[in-house]
Amino acid sequence: MSCNCQPATVTSPTGECLPTIADECALAKDATLCTPCPSDDSCLNSDQSDGTTLASTWLDAGCYSEGVYILGRVGSKLARFAGTGFIKLVNGSASVVSSVPLKASTIWHRWWKPTATSSPILGEPLAYPYLTIASTTGDLHAIKGPVSEDAIPYWDAGTAEFTQKPVSEIELDRKGVIPRADDIELVGYTPIAEGGEATAVRRMKALSGAGLVVLTEQATIDDSCDCAPGSGTASVATTLALPVPVADETYTLKYSTALGLYWSEDAP
Numbered sequence: 582m583s584c585n586c587q588p589a590t591v592t593s594p595t596g597e598c599l600p601t602i603a604d605e606c607a608l609a610k611d612a613t614l615c616t617p618c619p620s621d622d623s624c625l626n627s628d629q630s631d632g633t634t635l636a637s638t639w640l641d642a643g644c645y646s647e648g649v650y651i652l653g654r655v656g657s658k659l660a661r662f663a664g665t666g667f668i669k670l671v672n673g674s675a676s677v678v679s680s681v682p683l684k685a686s687t688i689w690h691r692w693w694k695p696t697a698t699s700s701p702i703l704g705e706p707l708a709y710p711y712l713t714i715a716s717t718t719g720d721l722h723a724i725k726g727p728v729s730e731d732a733i734p735y736w737d738a739g740t741a742e743f744t745q746k747p748v749s750e751i752e753l754d755r756k757g758v759i760p761r762a763d764d765i766e767l768v769g770y771t772p773i774a775e776g777g778e779a780t781a782v783r784r785m786k787a788l789s790g791a792g793l794v795v796l797t798e799q800a801t802i803d804d805s806c807d808c809a810p811g812s813g814t815a816s817v818a819t820t821l822a823l824p825v826p827v828a829d830e831t832y833t834l835k836y837s838t839a840l841g842l843y844w845s846e847d848a849p
Contacts, residue, residue, distance in 0.1 A: 591687045593707055599687040600701035680719075714743070730782065749782040767794065772815035775800040790820030793834075795842055 591599050600810065649660045651668070653675065662668065664677040691704035713725035726732040726745045735746035767788040771783050779802055787792065801815040824832040824844040832844040 593689075593691070597691075600692045602685060604701050606700075610788075737790070746830065747782075747823050767818065769818065772801045772817060773801060775802070776801055788818055788820060790822060792820045792822040792843075795819050795821045795843075 593599055618663055624823060636734075652659060652661050654660055656750070662675075662677055666677045666679045667681045669676050669678045688701075688703065689707050689709060691707065692701040693704065694701055700774070714722055714724045716722060724745065727747060730747040730749060732745045732747045735744050736753070737744060768785050769788070770783040770785060772777070773783070796816050798814045799817050800813060803813040821842055821844075824830075824846075826832070831847045833847055834842060835845045836842050
């Protein structure tokens with residue numbers, strides 16, 4: 582019998598063909614959906630022909646969306662499938678299986694080739710609107726992120742579940758010793774103003790200026806989390822600029838209730 586199936590071409594959102602995993606790994610393997618027709622004993626009688634022309638009664642088939650029995654043959658005997666599941670084809674031979682294994686074949690990336698025979702060189706990954714997830718029953722579904730915030734898939738070890746967690750809620754935990762460095766930028770977040778919203782999203786910023794880092798406290802919202810139980814205040818870091826001498830003046834760091842920390846020029 583003849584094989585008339587054609588390989589499926591998967592394209593990117595812009596219409597470009599995607600490279601296959603086999604190409605990217607330089608695997609010498611046929612990645613088409615059509616394999617050579619089988620040559621086992623039960624199929625030898627039809628291997629060298631294009632198949633028997635069916636009588637018109639075989640072509641007079643009704644259209645049904647359910648309750649259809651698929652007929653075939655085992656050797657020279659007419660047969661139909663039994664059981665519950667999915668039809669699996671291996672070299673033209675069909676069987677009923679309880680599940681269908683999924684296999685990735687193309688790579689969702691931009692790519693290019695130096696020559697027509699070269700392996701593809703991957704570029705930037707393409708954007709995608711959905712992730713594929715599995716329920717507790719093994720059913721596959723598509724999922725997107727929150728409507729109004731940037732988020733990432735997050736594994737919660739406590740509940741043993743993945744969630745779509747907003748990036749603004751990811752804590753920067755660290756295991757082990759933090760590497761030491763002489764020159765680092767101090768980063769943090771602007772405190773929520775007193776009476777502000779607890780759900781306010783704040784961007785990380787670096788402390789600016791040249792001088793001394795001074796910590797003061799200012800009122801914020803009353804937070805009952807473990808990090809600051811019921812405090813209602815936030816420690817705020819500011820920069821006290823170094824004095825700029827005109828000649829050979831010297832300065833002393835002083836503090837007063839009215840001025841706070843300030844530089845005072847020493848008497849000559």
